[in-house]
Every structure is written in structure tokens, then in C-alpha cells.
Amino acid sequence: MEAWREPQERIVLLVDLDYFYAQCEEIRHPELKGKPVAVCIFSGRTENSGAVSTSNYQARKLGIRSGLPIIAAKRMASQDTVFLRADMDYYEAVSTRIMSLLRTFSPVMEQASVDEAYLEFRGISYGEAAERGRELKEAVLRTEGLTCSIGIGPNKLIAKMAAGRSKPDGLTVVRPEETDAFLSALPAGDLFGVGKVTETRLKEMGIETVAQLRSAPLSKLQQTFGTGMGLWLYNASRGVDDSPVAEKRREQYGRIVTLKEDTRDRDILIAEASRLVPEITSMVEGDRQLFKTVSFIGILEDLSIRTKNRTLQDYTSSAEVIIQIIPSLVDSFLSEHGGKIRRLGIKVSNLTEMKQQKSLMDFG
DNA sequence: AATGATACTCGGC
DNA sequence: TTACGGCCGAGTATCATT
Numbered sequence: 061m062e063a064w065r066e067p068q069e070r071i072v073l074l075v076d077l078d079y080f081y082a083q084c085e086e087i088r089h090p091e092l093k094g095k096p097v098a099v100c101i102f103s104g105r106t107e108n109s110g111a112v113s114t115s116n117y118q119a120r121k122l123g124i125r126s127g128l129p130i131i132a133a134k135r136m137a138s139q140d141t142v143f144l145r146a147d148m149d150y151y152e153a154v155s156t157r158i159m160s161l162l163r164t165f166s167p168v169m170e171q172a173s174v175d176e177a178y179l180e181f182r183g184i185s186y187g188e189a190a191e192r193g194r195e196l197k198e199a200v201l202r203t204e205g206l207t208c209s210i211g212i213g214p215n216k217l218i219a220k221m222a223a224g225r226s227k228p229d230g231l232t233v234v235r236p237e238e239t240d241a242f243l244s245a246l247p248a249g250d251l252f253g254v255g256k257v258t259e260t261r262l263k264e265m266g267i268e269t270v271a272q273l274r275s276a277p278l279s280k281l282q283q284t285f286g287t288g289m290g291l292w293l294y295n296a297s298r299g300v301d302d303s304p305v306a307e308k309r310r311e312q313y314g315r316i317v318t319l320k321e322d323t324r325d326r327d328i329l330i331a332e333a334s335r336l337v338p339e340i341t342s343m344v345e346g347d348r349q350l351f352k353t354v355s356f357i358g359i360l361e362d363l364s365i366r367t368k369n370r371t372l373q374d375y376t377s378s379a380e381v382i383i384q385i386i387p388s389l390v391d392s393f394l395s396e397h398g399g400k401i402r403r404l405g406i407k408v409s410n411l412t413e414m415k416q417q418k419s420l421m422d423f424g
Numbered sequence: 425a426a427t428g429a430t431a432c433t434c435g436g437c
Numbered sequence: 438t439t440a441c442g443g444c445c446g447a448g449t450a451t452c453a454t455t
Contacts, residue, residue, distance in 0.1 A: 367431075
């Protein structure tokens with residue numbers, strides 16, 4: 061008879077590269093070190109239209125943070141603040157190298173974004189996991205010159221929140237028996253996954269802290285937030301998160317641009333949207349993917365985002381198919397939404413792997 | 425009732 | 438002195454199919 065074997069406890073480690081784009085710039089331009097740096101995405105509409113993507117800690121001290129309009133950031137800036145144009149290709153290249161390095165620490169890894177990855181360990185202690193974390197930080201610093209923050213916990217949620225605790229260049233371990241105390245004191249809004257809207261609705265229910273959230277009955281949470289979100293809140297407040305550490309396949313490819321001026325001119329919208337198509341289809345084809353859904357994304361003057369989708373009968377990777385669909389999406393968008401459009405985008409989703417083309421050589 | 429597909433919004437980085 | 442990007446995945450509502 062097979063003896064019962066206790067499943068090995070899993071330990072999840074989150075690596076978060078500190079102020080990633082700005083730190084990448086400090087590496088290739090060492091003279092930036094010590095100065096406030098804001099890495100920006102300029103829309104091209106006017107000289108300073110656009111937003112701050114990432115800033116280093118000196119810039120954050122001035123109030124210059126992600127998402128801030130560049131024009132506002134420049135008002136807050138000091139004399140020596142440096143504003144740089146984001147260079148995504150460079151950051152992607154650095155990221156790819158680091159992700160390969162991280163993979164050597166555990167085969168079970170999930171890249172969560174360009175600057176974040178979860179690693180899973182089994183059969184080691186929390187002390188040993190912390191040691192892996194220190195080795196990992198040392199390796200990233202030695203090979204790329206970058207600092208990162210690390211969170212270690214019994215699941216992704218706790219690992220993520222632990223990492224947030226000691227930024228930058230930190231390492232925080234939260235053991236299973238410590239999770240309740242770790243979470244209890246926090247405002248409910250600090251739970252990763254609870255945004256502004258959910259936080260406000262929780263406050264209306266009289267819930268301000270995670271401890272208070274924990275005492276709310278599941279039924280009440282589900283009644284207020286829906287089955288899924290309600291259950292998620294119930295579990296998250298208890299530090300419970302069973303989501304696996306697993307590489308996810310990409311689900312969409314898209315491009316968005318800001319128009320030179322706001323418009324609802326059908327021909328301009330169609331032309332601008334169509335210009336984005338080749339870049340999208342070349343990415344899709346490069347990854348040997350096919351798509352079935354095409355979306356038109358419009359951002360209105362008030363920055364609200366609206367979309368129109370069309371799902372096809374069959375999978376395709378054809379640019380022509382998208383271009384044929386765009387006019388009808390634009391028409392339906394315009395008929396449903398008044399007001400001018402400030403930015404627009406196209407995305408494709410509902411992806412599947414392209415079947416390997418069988419060559420003639422394979423016959424016979 | 426359960427399942428799956430679709431259309432759309434929200435929010436993190 | 439409220440100015441404003443370009444991505445991505447998660448989540449919800451709704452409808453069709455069984």
C-alpha cells in the first residue's frame with residue numbers, strides 16, 4: 061500500500077524590478093544617477109502632451125509619478141529633473157535577459173509583466189527561500205546592475221503584497237502563520253486587486269481595513285460585488301489565493317495612438333485605425349498566431365474608453381480582413397457614442413496557435 | 425442549470 | 438494652475454446552446 065505523502069508546501073517568490081524603465085535609463089546613462097528622472101510617453105499631439113510612465117525615487121519625492129500628465133510633471137519638476145522618451149525596445153531587451161536569468165532559479169515561473177515574475181519553490185523552507193531571494197538579487201545586480209524588490213509568501217497574493225512592503229531593493233518574507241497579522245492592519249484598499257471603486261464601495265459598507273473585511277459574511281460580499289469578486293474578497297482578506305504560478309499565453313495584440321486632434325470624421329478614423337493594422341498582423345504572424353475577434357477602441361474627449369468588437373467565422377491572420385471590418389466598427393461606434401474621439405486603437409484577440417503548415421515534402 | 429461564446433468595462437504597470 | 442499613454446489581463450453582463 062502506498063504511504064500517504066504530505067504534499068510539499070509551496071512557496072511563492074515575487075521579483076519586482078525597481079522603477080524599471082527609469083532604472084534601465086540610469087544604467088545606460090550613469091550621469092543620471094542622483095537626479096530625478098521621469099520616463100515619459102509623448103503622444104505627439106503637442107510638445108508636452110503625454111504621461112509619465114515611470115519615475116525614479118528622486119522624481120517621486122517631487123510628486124512625479126506614473127500616470128501623471130507630462131505637463132503637470134514639468135510644473136512640479138526641479139531644475140535638474142530629466143524627462144526622457146520611453147524606449148520600449150531597450151527595456152524589453154533588458155527584461156528578456158533578466159527573465160532568462162530568473163528562470164534558472166526555478167522552472168516554475170510566471171512572467172507577470174515586463175518587470176515582474178513569480179517563482180514557485182517546493183521542498184524548501186522559508187529560510188532557504190529567502191536565501192534564494194538574496195542570491196537572485198545579487199545575480200540581477202551583478203549581471204544587469206539593477207536592483208529589485210522581493211516578496212516571499214505562501215501564494216501569489218501574499219508574495220506580491222510582501223514585495224510592496226520593502227521597496228526599493230528590499231526582501232520581505234511572510235510565513236503562513238504571519239499572513240493574518242500581516243494583512244489585518246492594512247487598509248482594504250491595499251489588497252492587491254482592490255482598486256478605487258471597490259475601496260469606495262467597501263467604505264460605504266463600513267469596511268476600511270482587511271480585518272473588517274474578514275468579518276464580513278461571504279453572502280453579503282457576493283451580494284454586493286457579485287459571485288466571483290465577492291468570493292475573491294472573502295478569500296483575499298484571509299490571505300487565501302490558490303491561483304497557480306504558470307506561464308500564461310498571450311491573449312491579445314493591440315496598438316493605440318493619439319490623434320493629432322479630436323475628431324469624429326469617419327474617413328480619418330478609418331484611415332488612422334487602418335494604419336495600425338500591419339504592425340499588429342506582423343506581430344501576430346511572427347508569433348504564428350491566428351485571431352478571430354477584431355476590436356476598435358475609442359478614447360473620447362473625457363478619456364473614457366469605449367470599444368466595438370466583431371468576431372469572425374474563422375481564424376485568420378490577415379491584415380485585409382481587419383481593414384475590411386474597420387469601417388463597420390467605426391460606423392457602429394459613431395452611431396452609439398456622441399462626442400469627438402481623442403485616441404483610437406485596434407486589437408485582435410480570441411487567439412489560437414497557427415497549425416503547422418504541412419509542406420509538400422511531407423507527402424509520399 | 426450549466427456551459428461556452430461574445431461584447432464591453434475596469435484597472436495595473 | 439485638472440493638465441493626460443500605451444499597453445496588457447481580469448472581470449461582468451448577457452445571450453445562445455445543450
